[in-house]
Amino acid sequence: MNPCVSEEVLLSVYDGDASPEARAHVAKCQICTMRYEHLVKDLKLLGQVLRDPPPQPAPRPVPQPVVRRWFPLVVTSAATAGLVWGYMQWTAGWRLESSRPPLSTVRANEVRDEDLARFFSQAVGPAVFSTMELGVTDFPERATNLAYVRAALDGGWPQERCSGEQTRGCENDPFALLFDEEEH
Amino acid sequence: MGDPVRVTDDISHERFEDLYRAHYGRIMRLCRLLLHDTQEAEEAAQEVFLKLLRVSKGLTGVMVWEAWLTRVAVNTCRDRRRSWWWRSKRGNEMEWQTLQLPSIAPSPEEVTVSREQRERIWHFLRRLSSRQQEVFVLRYVEGWTGEEVAEFLEMTPGSVKRHLFRAVQHMRQALGGRS
Numbered sequence: 001m002n003p004c005v006s007e008e009v010l011l012s013v014y015d016g017d018a019s020p021e022a023r024a025h026v027a028k029c030q031i032c033t034m035r036y037e038h039l040v041k042d043l044k045l046l047g048q049v050l051r052d053p054p055p056q057p058a059p060r061p062v063p064q065p066v067v068r069r070w071f072p073l074v075v076t077s078a079a080t081a082g083l084v085w086g087y088m089q090w091t092a093g094w095r096l097e098s099s100r101p102p103l104s105t106v107r108a109n110e111v112r113d114e115d116l117a118r119f120f121s122q123a124v125g126p127a128v129f130s131t132m133e134l135g136v137t138d139f140p141e142r143a144t145n146l147a148y149v150r151a152a153l154d155g156g157w158p159q160e161r162c163s164g165e166q167t168r169g170c171e172n173d174p175f176a177l178l179f180d181e182e183e184h
Numbered sequence: 185m186g187d188p189v190r191v192t193d194d195i196s197h198e199r200f201e202d203l204y205r206a207h208y209g210r211i212m213r214l215c216r217l218l219l220h221d222t223q224e225a226e227e228a229a230q231e232v233f234l235k236l237l238r239v240s241k242g243l244t245g246v247m248v249w250e251a252w253l254t255r256v257a258v259n260t261c262r263d264r265r266r267s268w269w270w271r272s273k274r275g276n277e278m279e280w281q282t283l284q285l286p287s288i289a290p291s292p293e294e295v296t297v298s299r300e301q302r303e304r305i306w307h308f309l310r311r312l313s314s315r316q317q318e319v320f321v322l323r324y325v326e327g328w329t330g331e332e333v334a335e336f337l338e339m340t341p342g343s344v345k346r347h348l349f350r351a352v353q354h355m356r357q358a359l360g361g362r363s
Binding site for chain 1: 217299301302321348
């Protein structure tokens, strides 16, 4: 049987709560005396260290959260993209403004278009879609057409089928000729 | 421990300043040991003396201010540890700063303690349970008797002894091969 006291009893001896027998044993036993001295030394050292200010740890870089770490990059990228987009929009608008003709020029172009349309409808149209071709050899021997051509060259109305009483009517009613052509 | 003071009236301004000057460093150290955060400990110590200023108006009889302040400091730190924001903060890295306390002349033992060993001791203290920290600090750092610690913490002396023994066993491991 080991007569040495336990650690708890040793602590009681230190606190002054141990029994006289335990204190006497610690005083006599070399092993327990050494254990007790170790305990007292440790407790004093612990108390001394903890009474002093705690050691200041070496400064370590605080790791930032991923969101915080990427936040400046995202904001910078967005701002840069916005600036580039805005610059492109501004330059595009500026180019459009510079390439747009002045209002007077537009109106001149519109007038020119109207003239061109009138030219096509009055000059080119009849020339292209005309039924009369001057180079045709078998010119129709239709008295009516021939009379009209001659009358046109003379600057008047055809007189071929107009009788004396009808001359005034033929001059005044050019549609009668149209109906006459349909009869043929 | 401490000098009993007869309280017959409100604490005068001079008396409050004397108490503050005499006990602030010790109360601050106790709060730092129990909270492991210098800034929190400063706030807790300020709160303790604010309570002293408020409560003293209704106190009569003989008061041992040192014991009263210690008890209030332990309860204040306990309240702070129980709050949710302190628990969330405790997970973060503690920032330790050097505090100017009444210095004691370094013993040869202290000189031999390396920085790593001191950090190890503080680390082991933080790993104790809250109750074991309170018991160990009050008994072996602040120097109160077992009966006084039991009275401060409203525990039985037997319970204090059990907590003390476990705390001492744990803390001696921090010293490695010394024991």
